[in-house]
Amino acid sequence: MRNICMKVSYDGTNYSGFQTQPDGNAIQDYLEKAIEMLTGEKVKIHASGRTDAGVHAYGQVFHFHTASKIPVERWCMALNSRLPRDIMVTEAREVPMEFHSRRSAKRKTYRYTINANQFPDLFRRNTELHHPGKLNVEAMAEGLKYLIGTHDYTSFASRHSTKPSHIRTVYDVHIERDQSMCRPGTRDQGLIHLYITGNGFLQHMVRIIAGTLLEVGKGRKKPEDIASILEAKDRMKAGPTAESKGLILWNVEYENFN
Known part of the structure; x- marks a missing residue:
């Protein structure tokens, strides 16, 4: 075999x-x-x-x-x-026969994309969440730093999660912006790519993080609220679950394998 x-x-x-x-x-x-x-x-x-x-x-x-x-x-x-x-x-x-795609994985990276231009991209509409309203991207980036580290992410997990533990480690999370398609003189803000790398993720975790960051970007939550949401261990404290279409499993890393 x-x-x-x-x-x-x-x-x-x-x-x-x-x-x-x-x-x-x-x-x-x-x-x-x-x-x-x-x-x-x-x-x-x-x-x-x-x-x-x-x-x-x-x-x-x-x-x-x-x-x-x-x-x-x-x-x-x-x-x-x-x-x-x-x-x-x-x-x-x-x-090797002992290799297992899930159990051998060390790090995973997901990307969530928000199109913050006035109009959606016709050709990428199935892979981006369109949000035409003004977003405070700097505040969103500020809020992300509270997610880094080893925490209980119950607040950012689906209520239907069956995992015995919600403790996970996030190694890196950051925002990259692509403004190449912004039209001069408009309120276009470009594409907001949220990258998050961790040792594992709970059901809907990245989408709930993205939905919560949108609340920060819209001014409904403050960047420092992310810390208190984490500490609450209560799904009701976080923002809505963002649409699935903006999420991509970007990369999976293995020790002595990549």
Whole structure:
């Protein structure tokens, strides 16, 4: 048997998330079908983590065991010819049998994008949250510093979270702005990219953080309120859950592997 690890990108707009679903319309379902078409094997793939319906990925990682002798350099092209056009395998490698995409992961990075221009981008409308109102981006960036470190993130977790512990470590969180598409003389503020890197994330955690930061940007909350929201360990204290379409699983890192 071989252990094959792959990186996959996908536009999650038309899918019910990554993890297999009864309706057969999850990213996992299509990947497993493509592998079966290629090898004749019914395999179960294991990903670095779930993404919800409508969430995208630039660097999702998954692995599976196979008896196929297909050379590793042929897997990407072979699978992509059997996948929908909005799912694309971009890397493949053979890894030790003990490697596990989720358990071996050390750091994950998500990106949440807010389009703060007056008009949405017609061609990227499915991967950005459009917010045409004025935002205090400096206040949003100021609020982020309270999230760094090891904390109990219950306030930023879905009420339906089943994790036994809500303690996680956030290594880095910052905002990058892209103003290249701003129209001169308008109230366009450009794209606001929120990047957050941690050792793991709770259900809806990044989307709740994004929704809370929008409250800060709109002046409904102060940057320092983030600290008291964390301390409260109460979902009701944080802001709303931002739409799924603005979220991308950006990167997954592994020790002695990347």
